[in-house]
Amino acid sequence: MQKQEKSEITTQQIKDENCQKQDTDFRYWLALNRTPGLGSRRINRLLGLTGGNPAPLFAAQHPAHKGLNQESIAFLRNPSWESVEADLHWLEGDNRHLLTRQDPRYPAMLAETEDAPPLLFIQGDPSILNNPQMAIVGSRNPSASGRETAAEFARFLAGAGLTITSGLAAGIDGAAHQGALKTTGPTIAVTGTGLDRVYPAKHRELAHKIASQGALISELPPGTPPIPANFPRRNRIISGMSLGTLVVEAAQKSGSLITARLATEQGREVFAIPGSIHNPLARGCHALIRQGAKLVETAGDILEELAPLLATELQLIQQPEQNPTELPRQWDSDYAQLMSALDYDPTPIDLLIQRSGLTADAVSSMLLLLELEGFVSAAPGRKC
Secondary structure, rough: OOHHHHHHHHHHHHHHHHHHHHHHHHHHHHHHHHHOOOOOOHHHHHHOOOOOOHHHHHHHOOOHHHOOHHHHHHHHHHHHHHHHHHHHHHHOOEEEEEEEOOOOOOHHHHHOOOOOOOEEEEEOHHHHHHOEEEEEEOOOOOOOOHHHHHHHHHHHHHHHEEEEEEEOOOOOHHHHHHHHHOOOOOOEEOOOOOOOOOOOOOHHHHHHHHHOEEEEEOOOOOOOOOOHHHHHHHHHHHHHHHOOOEEOOOOOOOHHHHHHHHHHOOOOOEEOOOOOOOOHHHHHHHHHHHHOEEEEEOOOHHHHHHHOOOOOOOOOOOOOOOOOOOOOOOOOHHHHHHHOOOOOOOOEEHHHHHHHHOOOOHHHHHHHHHHHHOOOOOOOOOOO
C-alpha cells in the first residue's frame, strides 16, 4: 500500500515537473516573439542557429546576437518578463493554446513558408489546423450578391469537407465564416489583433461561434490592438495554411489582392469569381484572372481543381442548375418582360421602366412581389 502511494506521488511530481518545464520553455518562446526589431524570418534564422531552442538566445552573450540592432540585443539580455507573464495568464483560460514551430499540431503547410510565424496563439480546436483548407477573402464593403456568393461557396465547400479559412473582417470574410458555420464543419479565423480583442467589434458573437466550432488564431500576443500594418502580416497565414485562395469581390486596391499575391508566392492556387465590367468590385478579380488566377463560376469548379492536391477524398456535391429568370407559369407576360429587363448587377428602377415599357406604378408593385417571392433583391440607390 505504501509502495503504491509512493508511486502516485512520484507520478504527480513528474507531471508537475513537466508542466513547469513547458511553462519555462513557453516563456522563452513568448519573450522571443515580443523582441522588438525581429520579424518571423529573422526569428526563424536565429532558431536555426540554436537547434530550434530559443533559451540560448537570452544569454548575456551569444554569437547569434551579431548583426542584430541594439534594441533587440538589449531586450534579449533583459526581456520584459511581465509581458510574458501576461501572455501566460491569457493561456490559462479555457480552450486556449500556444503552438510553437516544434509542436506537431503546428500547421504543416504554413511551416513550409519562408516567414512562418514562430508561434501561434489559438482559441478553439488546434487539431483542425492541419485540415485541408480553402481561404475565402474579398471586399469589406461587398454588394449584397457578393456577400451571398461568399456565404454560399463557403457552405458548399465546407459541406464537401474543406475547412474555410478567412480573416474575420467585415464583408466577404464574415460572410464566408457564417456560410461555413451553417454546416457541421469547422472554420478558422486568422486575426490581425491579439485574441483578447475582436476586430471589428460587431463580429464579437461571430468570433465566439468560430471558437466553439473551429478556431481563432493569431501570431500576435494578447493586448495587440488593430494596427493597420498587422493585417497584411495576417494575410500570409491565411494563404499559407490553405490549398487555395478564392477572391469573391475585390476593388483594384483591395487588401484581399495581397492575400492572393501571397498565395501565388507560396505556390498555392488562386481562384477568382468574375463580375460585371461595370462593377468596380469586380475589377480586382478580373485583374487576378488576367494574371493567371482560375476563373470559377461554381464551387464545384474549385473542388475539381483541388482534387489532385487532396490526400483524402472530398464529397463531391452536385450543384443544382438554377435559372434566375424562370418564373411560375401563372405569371403573365408583363412579369416576364420586367424580368428580361433586369441584369445580374443592380439596375436603376428608372432604367427598368425604360427597358420594359411598363408604367412606374406597375414596375414598383411588380418588383415588390418579385422581392417577396425571392426572385429579386433591392439594392441601395433605388436599384434592383
